[in-house]
Amino acid sequence: MTLKTLDNALEILKNFTYAQPAWGVRELAKKLNISHSIVYRVLATFEEHGFLVQNEETQKYELGIKFWEYGLIVKDKLKISDLIFPAMETLAAETEESIFLTWLDGLEGICLEIVESSQKVKFAVSIGSRTPLYAGASNKVIMAYLPPDKQEEIIQHGLQEYTTQTIINPDVLRRNLEEVRRQGWCYSVGEYSEEVIGIAVPLFTGKGHIAGSLTVAAPEYRFPKSKVKEVSDQLRLRAREVQSSLNTIL
Amino acid sequence: MTLKTLDNALEILKNFTYAQPAWGVRELAKKLNISHSIVYRVLATFEEHGFLVQNEETQKYELGIKFWEYGLIVKDKLKISDLIFPAMETLAAETEESIFLTWLDGLEGICLEIVESSQKVKFAVSIGSRTPLYAGASNKVIMAYLPPDKQEEIIQHGLQEYTTQTIINPDVLRRNLEEVRRQGWCYSVGEYSEEVIGIAVPLFTGKGHIAGSLTVAAPEYRFPKSKVKEVSDQLRLRAREVQSSLNTIL
DNA sequence: AACCAGTGTCTCTCATATAGAAACAGAAGG
């Protein structure tokens, strides 16, 4: 069905991460328990195409600038900078809290962009980080609009308890998602990170499929429940503006 | 020597560009004059790993967010944002012109970062764009510090006349590079883009190999020759600052 | 309604490209 050679190659590539962006041939072969000849051929081929570069000093292989180039194309395709970023900045100014743009990728959410609030507080989520779709407002509002079979796939894959607030009971989660969908937006408290609240609205493709979400996140202590409704209204207003331009490109 | 399957796969991937970021299976097969079965298997395998995604609407394949993720790792590895960007901003403020960070990748220069001058003028170079190493100050200062065999490889590969000022005579180019190396920085006028001058200084790895360059670019009409020496001094000063921190990571 | 020309996907078989062990060349350290 699929190409085993390419499959192996991409599996090998997966080991070049943030935490370990440089690998020696035998070092990587040892970790994967395969012949170093295989690893060598894969790395050498990637290098020929500029996807990996061999550090002249250490002899180890590292990710090449080519990946960054392809990343630029992807980012451009999403039109984030032009369309959504201004709306995020407006929201950050209005709410004085941080705004997150989360995108659906596979069965996970990925943080594409953050506009920090003036009040500096660190969040556990950073640009590029992946999070499961069942925890936190930014993710749940996406999951709520997924087709049922995909929702079940996520649930069957297992629900991890990130905090004491994470919903790990499948039935409770299903009812919660239904409510989110009925309401059109999502409010959550400390489901993915302790003491962080989130208010999120969905963003759709032109065909009406879920594409991502726009989220206001704030530390729980400075966000009274009385403000939730007001902020959700602001969010929905800006999301509608963004949505019309998204319709033409997605 | 190399893996033909992976080689083909990456060759197929090369067709996903800025200009055409979405391809249908048969469409791409036709362009490459190969069986659509082959293309399908390659695209499907890339998709399984998140490097490509199939657009549900058009059925076409597009570059996946995974590339952007890997791009983040690469960008982080280069430490541009933390180390060099502040120096670029300082230089932009001091000179009131645009500052370019160019990096060596293969036998080309790639523009990693730009800090625009307050005086808005458009340049032909944008973030992510690749340029040959023999044209323009930002590139020539890199080429000047390459080992002779690589210089010759570039020259043998052919010199294209971007403007009337582009040096396309191999002997003239060789002498020019030698002079640049002796001087330690490079000044050029309209070699890659008409009516644009550039003043560039090299950046090195810890081992003393050329890594990239820092460039001041300006429209010719507002940049008197008398200012060249002054600006080159400013550039060299900031480059020295950046260099010390680069030594520890490259 | 029937047809045609598209599409992405899947199946099959033969030719071949790859896996994996083992050898090689070079560097670093004791």
Next chain:
DNA sequence: CCTTCTGTTTCTATATGAGAGACACTGGTT
């Protein structure tokens, strides 16, 4: 000078991919 790493190359049996062709589906045209 031996040991022990490293990345690289060679070799052959065999698992794997190339490529043609069929399939199921869609959208437009007659």
